[in-house]
Amino acid sequence: MNKVYAMVVEEFGKPLQYREFDMPVPEGGEVLVKIAASGICGSDVHVWKGEDKRSHLPMILGHEGIGYVDKVNAGRKDIFNYELEEGDLIVWNRGVSCKTCYNCLIKRKNYTCSSRWSYGFSKSINDYPYLNGSYSSHMLLTPETEIIRIVKVSDINPGEDYIPYASACCAGTTTACTFEQIRIDPSDNVVIQGPGPLGIYAVLFAKEAGAKNIIVIGGTKERLELCLEAGATHIINRNQTTLEERLERVLEYTDGRGGDIVLELAGTKEAVEEGIRYTATNGTYASAGIAVDVGEARINWFRDVVRKNATVKGVWVGDIKNTYQAIKMYEKNKELLTKMISHRIPLIEADRALQMMEQKKVIKAVLIP
Structure with a gap:
Protein backbone atom coordinates (compact mmCIF):
# COMPACT_ATOMS: atom_id res chain seq x y z
CA MET A 1 0.00 0.00 0.00
CA THR A 173 -9.89 34.55 7.55
CA THR A 174 -9.67 35.90 11.09
CA THR A 175 -9.07 39.43 9.82
CA ALA A 176 -12.06 39.20 7.48
CA CYS A 177 -14.20 38.00 10.40
CA THR A 178 -13.00 40.99 12.44
CA PHE A 179 -13.92 43.51 9.76
CA GLU A 180 -17.29 41.84 9.28
CA GLN A 181 -18.09 42.68 12.90
CA ILE A 182 -16.93 46.30 13.01
CA ARG A 183 -17.92 49.37 11.02
CA ILE A 184 -15.40 51.76 9.49
CA ASP A 185 -16.55 55.14 8.26
CA PRO A 186 -14.44 57.08 5.72
CA SER A 187 -13.32 59.59 8.38
CA ASP A 188 -12.24 56.92 10.86
CA ASN A 189 -8.75 56.40 12.21
CA VAL A 190 -7.67 52.78 12.57
CA VAL A 191 -4.92 51.67 14.96
CA ILE A 192 -3.50 48.17 14.47
CA GLN A 193 -1.44 46.49 17.19
CA GLY A 194 0.74 43.83 15.61
CA PRO A 195 2.32 44.03 12.12
CA GLY A 196 2.31 40.29 11.45
CA PRO A 197 0.16 38.48 8.87
CA LEU A 198 -3.06 39.48 10.68
CA GLY A 199 -1.90 43.07 10.81
CA ILE A 200 -0.89 43.16 7.15
CA TYR A 201 -4.29 41.82 6.09
CA ALA A 202 -5.92 44.33 8.47
CA VAL A 203 -4.16 47.21 6.71
CA LEU A 204 -5.56 46.00 3.40
CA PHE A 205 -9.11 45.60 4.75
CA ALA A 206 -8.97 49.01 6.49
CA LYS A 207 -7.67 50.67 3.34
CA GLU A 208 -10.44 49.08 1.27
CA ALA A 209 -13.02 50.28 3.83
CA GLY A 210 -11.81 53.87 3.36
CA ALA A 211 -10.09 54.55 6.69
CA LYS A 212 -8.60 58.05 6.96
CA ASN A 213 -5.45 57.04 8.85
CA ILE A 214 -4.07 53.54 9.40
CA ILE A 215 -1.51 53.41 12.21
CA VAL A 216 0.42 50.20 12.85
CA ILE A 217 2.33 49.55 16.07
CA GLY A 218 4.86 46.74 16.34
CA GLY A 219 8.43 45.77 17.03
CA THR A 220 9.68 44.14 13.84
CA LYS A 221 11.15 46.48 11.24
CA GLU A 222 10.52 44.23 8.22
CA ARG A 223 6.89 43.67 9.17
CA LEU A 224 6.28 47.38 9.78
CA GLU A 225 7.78 48.26 6.40
CA LEU A 226 5.50 45.75 4.67
CA CYS A 227 2.52 47.36 6.44
CA LEU A 228 3.58 50.71 4.96
CA GLU A 229 3.70 49.12 1.54
CA ALA A 230 0.23 47.68 2.11
CA GLY A 231 -1.18 51.13 2.79
CA ALA A 232 -0.50 52.11 6.41
CA THR A 233 -0.19 55.87 6.80
CA HIS A 234 1.97 55.71 9.94
CA ILE A 235 4.07 53.11 11.76
CA ILE A 236 5.34 53.17 15.35
CA ASN A 237 8.16 50.91 16.47
CA ARG A 238 7.38 49.88 20.03
CA ASN A 239 11.02 48.89 20.62
CA GLN A 240 12.07 52.49 20.06
CA THR A 241 9.30 54.23 22.04
CA THR A 242 7.72 54.22 25.48
CA LEU A 243 4.03 53.61 26.06
CA GLU A 244 3.45 57.31 26.71
CA GLU A 245 5.34 58.25 23.54
CA ARG A 246 3.21 55.82 21.52
CA LEU A 247 0.04 57.30 22.98
CA GLU A 248 1.25 60.81 22.13
CA ARG A 249 1.95 59.77 18.53
CA VAL A 250 -1.43 58.11 18.11
CA LEU A 251 -3.11 61.30 19.32
CA GLU A 252 -0.88 63.40 17.06
CA TYR A 253 -1.70 61.32 13.98
CA THR A 254 -5.45 61.41 14.73
CA ASP A 255 -5.85 65.13 15.53
CA GLY A 256 -6.13 64.35 19.23
CA ARG A 257 -9.00 61.89 18.82
CA GLY A 258 -7.41 58.47 19.09
CA GLY A 259 -8.38 55.36 17.20
CA ASP A 260 -12.00 55.06 16.16
CA ILE A 261 -11.16 51.42 15.55
CA VAL A 262 -8.31 49.80 17.48
CA LEU A 263 -7.40 46.21 16.62
CA GLU A 264 -5.43 43.93 18.93
CA LEU A 265 -3.61 41.54 16.62
CA ALA A 266 -0.50 41.08 18.74
CA GLY A 267 -1.61 38.22 20.98
CA THR A 268 -0.65 39.58 24.41
CA LYS A 269 -2.51 40.97 27.41
CA GLU A 270 -0.03 43.85 27.48
CA ALA A 271 -1.28 44.87 24.04
CA VAL A 272 -4.83 44.96 25.40
CA GLU A 273 -3.85 47.05 28.42
CA GLU A 274 -2.11 49.51 26.13
CA GLY A 275 -4.45 49.47 23.15
CA ILE A 276 -7.60 50.25 25.08
CA ARG A 277 -5.98 53.60 25.91
CA TYR A 278 -5.65 54.44 22.21
CA THR A 279 -9.40 54.07 21.68
CA ALA A 280 -11.32 57.25 20.84
CA THR A 281 -14.58 58.38 22.40
CA ASN A 282 -17.32 56.32 20.72
CA GLY A 283 -14.60 54.04 19.39
CA THR A 284 -14.34 50.27 19.17
CA TYR A 285 -11.61 48.07 20.57
CA ALA A 286 -11.57 44.62 18.94
CA SER A 287 -9.28 41.81 20.06
CA ALA A 288 -8.59 39.01 17.56
CA GLY A 289 -4.94 38.14 18.18
CA ILE A 290 -5.13 36.27 21.48
CA ALA A 291 -5.47 32.54 20.84
CA VAL A 292 -4.82 31.08 24.32
CA ASP A 293 -5.39 32.09 27.93
CA VAL A 294 -2.87 34.85 28.66
CA GLY A 295 -4.23 35.77 32.07
CA GLU A 296 -6.06 38.84 33.29
CA ALA A 297 -5.56 42.27 31.74
CA ARG A 298 -5.65 45.40 33.90
CA ILE A 299 -7.90 48.09 32.45
CA ASN A 300 -9.17 51.38 33.88
CA TRP A 301 -12.76 50.53 32.96
CA PHE A 302 -14.20 53.96 33.74
CA ARG A 303 -11.51 56.03 32.02
CA ASP A 304 -10.99 53.89 28.93
CA VAL A 305 -14.39 52.26 28.33
CA VAL A 306 -17.35 53.80 30.17
CA ARG A 307 -16.34 57.46 29.96
CA LYS A 308 -15.50 57.01 26.27
CA ASN A 309 -18.77 55.26 25.47
CA ALA A 310 -16.49 52.66 23.86
CA THR A 311 -17.31 49.21 22.53
CA VAL A 312 -15.05 46.28 23.42
CA LYS A 313 -15.30 43.36 21.02
CA GLY A 314 -13.80 39.88 21.05
CA VAL A 315 -13.28 38.01 17.76
CA TRP A 316 -12.85 34.26 17.59
CA VAL A 317 -11.49 32.81 14.31
Whole structure:
Protein backbone atom coordinates (compact mmCIF):
# COMPACT_ATOMS: atom_id res chain seq x y z
CA MET A 1 0.00 0.00 0.00
CA ASN A 2 1.19 3.53 -0.77
CA LYS A 3 2.37 5.58 2.17
CA VAL A 4 1.90 9.20 3.26
CA TYR A 5 3.83 10.99 5.98
CA ALA A 6 3.45 13.66 8.63
CA MET A 7 5.49 15.44 11.28
CA VAL A 8 3.85 14.40 14.54
CA VAL A 9 3.86 16.06 17.97
CA GLU A 10 4.38 13.18 20.39
CA GLU A 11 5.49 15.30 23.39
CA PHE A 12 4.74 18.97 23.92
CA GLY A 13 7.79 21.14 23.38
CA LYS A 14 9.82 18.28 21.95
CA PRO A 15 11.02 17.73 18.36
CA LEU A 16 8.33 16.59 15.93
CA GLN A 17 8.63 13.00 14.73
CA TYR A 18 8.51 11.80 11.12
CA ARG A 19 5.84 9.12 10.80
CA GLU A 20 4.43 7.22 7.85
CA PHE A 21 0.82 6.12 7.45
CA ASP A 22 -1.10 4.00 4.98
CA MET A 23 -2.62 6.20 2.31
CA PRO A 24 -6.36 6.31 3.01
CA VAL A 25 -9.00 5.70 0.36
CA PRO A 26 -11.79 8.27 0.72
CA GLU A 27 -15.30 6.97 1.28
CA GLY A 28 -18.49 8.84 0.48
CA GLY A 29 -17.90 12.57 0.72
CA GLU A 30 -14.39 12.35 2.12
CA VAL A 31 -11.62 14.05 0.15
CA LEU A 32 -7.95 13.06 0.14
CA VAL A 33 -5.79 16.15 -0.35
CA LYS A 34 -2.17 16.28 -1.41
CA ILE A 35 -0.78 19.20 0.58
CA ALA A 36 0.91 21.92 -1.48
CA ALA A 37 1.85 24.09 1.51
CA SER A 38 1.02 24.59 5.15
CA GLY A 39 1.32 28.01 6.71
CA ILE A 40 2.88 28.23 10.16
CA CYS A 41 0.68 30.18 12.54
CA GLY A 42 1.53 31.60 15.95
CA SER A 43 -1.19 29.29 17.24
CA ASP A 44 0.90 26.32 16.10
CA VAL A 45 3.63 27.42 18.50
CA HIS A 46 1.09 27.55 21.35
CA VAL A 47 -0.13 24.05 20.54
CA TRP A 48 3.40 22.67 20.14
CA LYS A 49 4.33 24.05 23.58
CA GLY A 50 1.19 22.58 25.19
CA GLU A 51 -0.47 25.93 25.84
CA ASP A 52 -3.69 25.14 23.95
CA LYS A 53 -5.90 22.91 26.06
CA ARG A 54 -7.87 21.68 23.03
CA SER A 55 -4.96 19.54 21.89
CA HIS A 56 -4.56 15.78 22.27
CA LEU A 57 -1.36 13.82 21.66
CA PRO A 58 -0.03 12.40 19.47
CA MET A 59 -1.18 14.93 16.89
CA ILE A 60 -0.43 16.59 13.57
CA LEU A 61 -0.23 20.38 13.62
CA GLY A 62 -1.41 22.64 10.81
CA HIS A 63 -4.66 24.47 10.07
CA GLU A 64 -3.44 26.66 7.17
CA GLY A 65 -3.21 24.08 4.43
CA ILE A 66 -3.84 24.38 0.73
CA GLY A 67 -3.59 21.45 -1.61
CA TYR A 68 -4.68 19.47 -4.63
CA VAL A 69 -7.50 16.95 -4.64
CA ASP A 70 -5.73 13.59 -4.77
CA LYS A 71 -8.74 11.30 -4.55
CA VAL A 72 -12.45 12.09 -4.45
CA ASN A 73 -15.65 10.23 -5.17
CA ALA A 74 -18.20 11.42 -7.70
CA GLY A 75 -20.68 13.99 -6.44
CA ARG A 76 -18.52 15.77 -3.83
CA LYS A 77 -18.93 19.52 -4.31
CA ASP A 78 -17.49 22.71 -2.93
CA ILE A 79 -19.57 25.47 -1.31
CA PHE A 80 -20.37 26.96 -4.73
CA ASN A 81 -21.74 23.64 -5.97
CA TYR A 82 -18.74 22.93 -8.21
CA GLU A 83 -18.08 19.21 -8.41
CA LEU A 84 -14.55 18.48 -7.29
CA GLU A 85 -12.11 16.73 -9.58
CA GLU A 86 -8.75 15.17 -8.93
CA GLY A 87 -6.11 17.86 -9.39
CA ASP A 88 -8.28 20.83 -8.33
CA LEU A 89 -6.52 23.32 -6.04
CA ILE A 90 -8.61 23.79 -2.89
CA VAL A 91 -8.76 25.32 0.56
CA TRP A 92 -11.11 24.25 3.33
CA ASN A 93 -12.70 25.50 6.52
CA ARG A 94 -10.25 24.76 9.32
CA GLY A 95 -13.19 24.16 11.68
CA VAL A 96 -16.10 21.73 11.52
CA SER A 97 -19.27 22.75 13.40
CA CYS A 98 -22.43 20.87 14.30
CA LYS A 99 -24.75 23.26 12.38
CA THR A 100 -27.60 22.29 14.73
CA CYS A 101 -26.95 24.22 17.97
CA TYR A 102 -28.10 27.65 19.14
CA ASN A 103 -24.91 29.41 18.07
CA CYS A 104 -24.94 27.76 14.64
CA LEU A 105 -28.63 28.21 13.84
CA ILE A 106 -29.88 31.21 15.83
CA LYS A 107 -26.77 33.35 16.26
CA ARG A 108 -25.53 32.12 12.85
CA LYS A 109 -21.92 32.14 13.99
CA ASN A 110 -20.88 28.54 13.58
CA TYR A 111 -17.28 29.33 14.48
CA THR A 112 -18.52 29.79 18.08
CA CYS A 113 -20.18 26.34 18.11
CA SER A 114 -19.39 24.53 21.37
CA SER A 115 -19.00 21.26 19.42
CA ARG A 116 -16.67 22.75 16.82
CA TRP A 117 -13.42 20.90 16.21
CA SER A 118 -10.49 22.16 14.17
CA TYR A 119 -7.92 20.58 11.90
CA GLY A 120 -4.48 20.83 13.45
CA PHE A 121 -5.84 21.54 16.93
CA SER A 122 -8.49 19.26 18.32
CA LYS A 123 -7.76 15.67 17.43
CA SER A 124 -4.99 13.15 17.79
CA ILE A 125 -3.84 10.83 15.03
CA ASN A 126 -5.97 8.17 16.72
CA ASP A 127 -9.16 10.17 16.10
CA TYR A 128 -11.06 10.27 12.81
CA PRO A 129 -10.09 11.50 10.23
CA TYR A 130 -6.59 10.60 11.55
CA LEU A 131 -4.65 12.63 8.95
CA ASN A 132 -6.15 15.80 10.39
CA GLY A 133 -3.36 18.39 10.24
CA SER A 134 -1.52 19.99 7.35
CA TYR A 135 2.03 19.34 8.63
CA SER A 136 1.76 16.32 6.38
CA SER A 137 2.03 15.15 2.80
CA HIS A 138 -1.73 14.42 2.70
CA MET A 139 -4.89 15.15 4.66
CA LEU A 140 -8.24 13.42 4.75
CA LEU A 141 -11.16 15.88 4.85
CA THR A 142 -14.48 14.74 6.30
CA PRO A 143 -17.74 14.89 4.33
CA GLU A 144 -18.88 17.81 6.53
CA THR A 145 -15.82 19.93 5.76
CA GLU A 146 -16.60 23.03 3.71
CA ILE A 147 -14.32 23.38 0.69
CA ILE A 148 -13.55 26.17 -1.76
CA ARG A 149 -12.13 25.30 -5.15
CA ILE A 150 -9.51 27.95 -5.91
CA VAL A 151 -8.44 26.73 -9.34
CA LYS A 152 -10.03 24.05 -11.48
CA VAL A 153 -7.59 21.34 -12.54
CA SER A 154 -7.93 22.27 -16.22
CA ASP A 155 -6.99 25.88 -15.37
CA ILE A 156 -3.90 25.11 -13.30
CA ASN A 157 -0.92 27.10 -14.59
CA PRO A 158 2.32 25.20 -13.89
CA GLY A 159 4.24 28.46 -13.86
CA GLU A 160 2.07 30.21 -11.27
CA ASP A 161 2.95 30.39 -7.60
CA TYR A 162 -0.09 29.24 -5.63
CA ILE A 163 1.71 28.80 -2.29
CA PRO A 164 0.86 32.29 -0.90
CA TYR A 165 -2.86 31.41 -0.92
CA ALA A 166 -2.07 29.71 2.39
CA SER A 167 -1.97 33.14 4.04
CA ALA A 168 -5.73 33.46 3.56
CA CYS A 169 -6.54 30.32 5.53
CA CYS A 170 -6.08 31.72 9.05
CA ALA A 171 -4.64 35.24 9.12
CA GLY A 172 -6.83 36.40 6.27
CA THR A 173 -9.89 34.55 7.55
CA THR A 174 -9.67 35.90 11.09
CA THR A 175 -9.07 39.43 9.82
CA ALA A 176 -12.06 39.20 7.48
CA CYS A 177 -14.20 38.00 10.40
CA THR A 178 -13.00 40.99 12.44
CA PHE A 179 -13.92 43.51 9.76
CA GLU A 180 -17.29 41.84 9.28
CA GLN A 181 -18.09 42.68 12.90
CA ILE A 182 -16.93 46.30 13.01
CA ARG A 183 -17.92 49.37 11.02
CA ILE A 184 -15.40 51.76 9.49
CA ASP A 185 -16.55 55.14 8.26
CA PRO A 186 -14.44 57.08 5.72
CA SER A 187 -13.32 59.59 8.38
CA ASP A 188 -12.24 56.92 10.86
CA ASN A 189 -8.75 56.40 12.21
CA VAL A 190 -7.67 52.78 12.57
CA VAL A 191 -4.92 51.67 14.96
CA ILE A 192 -3.50 48.17 14.47
CA GLN A 193 -1.44 46.49 17.19
CA GLY A 194 0.74 43.83 15.61
CA PRO A 195 2.32 44.03 12.12
CA GLY A 196 2.31 40.29 11.45
CA PRO A 197 0.16 38.48 8.87
CA LEU A 198 -3.06 39.48 10.68
CA GLY A 199 -1.90 43.07 10.81
CA ILE A 200 -0.89 43.16 7.15
CA TYR A 201 -4.29 41.82 6.09
CA ALA A 202 -5.92 44.33 8.47
CA VAL A 203 -4.16 47.21 6.71
CA LEU A 204 -5.56 46.00 3.40
CA PHE A 205 -9.11 45.60 4.75
CA ALA A 206 -8.97 49.01 6.49
CA LYS A 207 -7.67 50.67 3.34
CA GLU A 208 -10.44 49.08 1.27
CA ALA A 209 -13.02 50.28 3.83
CA GLY A 210 -11.81 53.87 3.36
CA ALA A 211 -10.09 54.55 6.69
CA LYS A 212 -8.60 58.05 6.96
CA ASN A 213 -5.45 57.04 8.85
CA ILE A 214 -4.07 53.54 9.40
CA ILE A 215 -1.51 53.41 12.21
CA VAL A 216 0.42 50.20 12.85
CA ILE A 217 2.33 49.55 16.07
CA GLY A 218 4.86 46.74 16.34
CA GLY A 219 8.43 45.77 17.03
CA THR A 220 9.68 44.14 13.84
CA LYS A 221 11.15 46.48 11.24
CA GLU A 222 10.52 44.23 8.22
CA ARG A 223 6.89 43.67 9.17
CA LEU A 224 6.28 47.38 9.78
CA GLU A 225 7.78 48.26 6.40
CA LEU A 226 5.50 45.75 4.67
CA CYS A 227 2.52 47.36 6.44
CA LEU A 228 3.58 50.71 4.96
CA GLU A 229 3.70 49.12 1.54
CA ALA A 230 0.23 47.68 2.11
CA GLY A 231 -1.18 51.13 2.79
CA ALA A 232 -0.50 52.11 6.41
CA THR A 233 -0.19 55.87 6.80
CA HIS A 234 1.97 55.71 9.94
CA ILE A 235 4.07 53.11 11.76
CA ILE A 236 5.34 53.17 15.35
CA ASN A 237 8.16 50.91 16.47
CA ARG A 238 7.38 49.88 20.03
CA ASN A 239 11.02 48.89 20.62
CA GLN A 240 12.07 52.49 20.06
CA THR A 241 9.30 54.23 22.04
CA THR A 242 7.72 54.22 25.48
CA LEU A 243 4.03 53.61 26.06
CA GLU A 244 3.45 57.31 26.71
CA GLU A 245 5.34 58.25 23.54
CA ARG A 246 3.21 55.82 21.52
CA LEU A 247 0.04 57.30 22.98
CA GLU A 248 1.25 60.81 22.13
CA ARG A 249 1.95 59.77 18.53
CA VAL A 250 -1.43 58.11 18.11
CA LEU A 251 -3.11 61.30 19.32
CA GLU A 252 -0.88 63.40 17.06
CA TYR A 253 -1.70 61.32 13.98
CA THR A 254 -5.45 61.41 14.73
CA ASP A 255 -5.85 65.13 15.53
CA GLY A 256 -6.13 64.35 19.23
CA ARG A 257 -9.00 61.89 18.82
CA GLY A 258 -7.41 58.47 19.09
CA GLY A 259 -8.38 55.36 17.20
CA ASP A 260 -12.00 55.06 16.16
CA ILE A 261 -11.16 51.42 15.55
CA VAL A 262 -8.31 49.80 17.48
CA LEU A 263 -7.40 46.21 16.62
CA GLU A 264 -5.43 43.93 18.93
CA LEU A 265 -3.61 41.54 16.62
CA ALA A 266 -0.50 41.08 18.74
CA GLY A 267 -1.61 38.22 20.98
CA THR A 268 -0.65 39.58 24.41
CA LYS A 269 -2.51 40.97 27.41
CA GLU A 270 -0.03 43.85 27.48
CA ALA A 271 -1.28 44.87 24.04
CA VAL A 272 -4.83 44.96 25.40
CA GLU A 273 -3.85 47.05 28.42
CA GLU A 274 -2.11 49.51 26.13
CA GLY A 275 -4.45 49.47 23.15
CA ILE A 276 -7.60 50.25 25.08
CA ARG A 277 -5.98 53.60 25.91
CA TYR A 278 -5.65 54.44 22.21
CA THR A 279 -9.40 54.07 21.68
CA ALA A 280 -11.32 57.25 20.84
CA THR A 281 -14.58 58.38 22.40
CA ASN A 282 -17.32 56.32 20.72
CA GLY A 283 -14.60 54.04 19.39
CA THR A 284 -14.34 50.27 19.17
CA TYR A 285 -11.61 48.07 20.57
CA ALA A 286 -11.57 44.62 18.94
CA SER A 287 -9.28 41.81 20.06
CA ALA A 288 -8.59 39.01 17.56
CA GLY A 289 -4.94 38.14 18.18
CA ILE A 290 -5.13 36.27 21.48
CA ALA A 291 -5.47 32.54 20.84
CA VAL A 292 -4.82 31.08 24.32
CA ASP A 293 -5.39 32.09 27.93
CA VAL A 294 -2.87 34.85 28.66
CA GLY A 295 -4.23 35.77 32.07
CA GLU A 296 -6.06 38.84 33.29
CA ALA A 297 -5.56 42.27 31.74
CA ARG A 298 -5.65 45.40 33.90
CA ILE A 299 -7.90 48.09 32.45
CA ASN A 300 -9.17 51.38 33.88
CA TRP A 301 -12.76 50.53 32.96
CA PHE A 302 -14.20 53.96 33.74
CA ARG A 303 -11.51 56.03 32.02
CA ASP A 304 -10.99 53.89 28.93
CA VAL A 305 -14.39 52.26 28.33
CA VAL A 306 -17.35 53.80 30.17
CA ARG A 307 -16.34 57.46 29.96
CA LYS A 308 -15.50 57.01 26.27
CA ASN A 309 -18.77 55.26 25.47
CA ALA A 310 -16.49 52.66 23.86
CA THR A 311 -17.31 49.21 22.53
CA VAL A 312 -15.05 46.28 23.42
CA LYS A 313 -15.30 43.36 21.02
CA GLY A 314 -13.80 39.88 21.05
CA VAL A 315 -13.28 38.01 17.76
CA TRP A 316 -12.85 34.26 17.59
CA VAL A 317 -11.49 32.81 14.31
CA GLY A 318 -13.96 32.91 11.39
CA ASP A 319 -15.96 30.81 8.96
CA ILE A 320 -15.83 29.73 5.32
CA LYS A 321 -17.39 33.01 4.18
CA ASN A 322 -14.47 34.84 5.79
CA THR A 323 -12.02 32.49 4.09
CA TYR A 324 -13.61 33.34 0.76
CA GLN A 325 -13.34 37.07 1.56
CA ALA A 326 -9.67 36.57 2.43
CA ILE A 327 -9.03 34.71 -0.83
CA LYS A 328 -10.53 37.59 -2.78
CA MET A 329 -8.38 40.06 -0.83
CA TYR A 330 -5.30 37.95 -1.59
CA GLU A 331 -6.15 37.84 -5.29
CA LYS A 332 -6.35 41.65 -5.38
CA ASN A 333 -2.98 41.98 -3.65
CA LYS A 334 -0.98 38.99 -4.86
CA GLU A 335 2.31 40.79 -5.33
CA LEU A 336 2.31 42.30 -1.85
CA LEU A 337 1.06 39.22 -0.01
CA THR A 338 3.55 37.01 -1.83
CA LYS A 339 6.25 39.16 -0.21
CA MET A 340 4.70 38.30 3.16
CA ILE A 341 5.78 34.67 2.63
CA SER A 342 9.33 35.30 3.78
CA HIS A 343 10.40 31.66 4.23
CA ARG A 344 9.56 28.40 2.47
CA ILE A 345 10.85 25.52 4.53
CA PRO A 346 10.80 21.76 3.86
CA LEU A 347 8.18 19.97 5.97
CA ILE A 348 10.86 17.71 7.39
CA GLU A 349 12.35 20.84 9.04
CA ALA A 350 9.13 21.78 10.85
CA ASP A 351 10.97 22.08 14.19
CA ARG A 352 13.26 24.78 12.84
CA ALA A 353 10.31 26.59 11.31
CA LEU A 354 8.39 26.60 14.60
CA GLN A 355 11.41 27.98 16.44
CA MET A 356 11.83 30.72 13.85
CA MET A 357 8.15 31.60 14.21
CA GLU A 358 8.41 31.71 17.99
CA GLN A 359 11.43 34.02 17.75
CA LYS A 360 9.70 36.19 15.11
CA LYS A 361 12.51 35.64 12.65
CA VAL A 362 9.95 35.30 9.85
CA ILE A 363 7.09 37.40 8.56
CA LYS A 364 5.24 34.31 7.34
CA ALA A 365 6.72 30.86 6.88
CA VAL A 366 5.19 27.95 5.00
CA LEU A 367 6.11 24.28 5.05
CA ILE A 368 6.48 22.46 1.75
CA PRO A 369 6.12 18.63 1.75
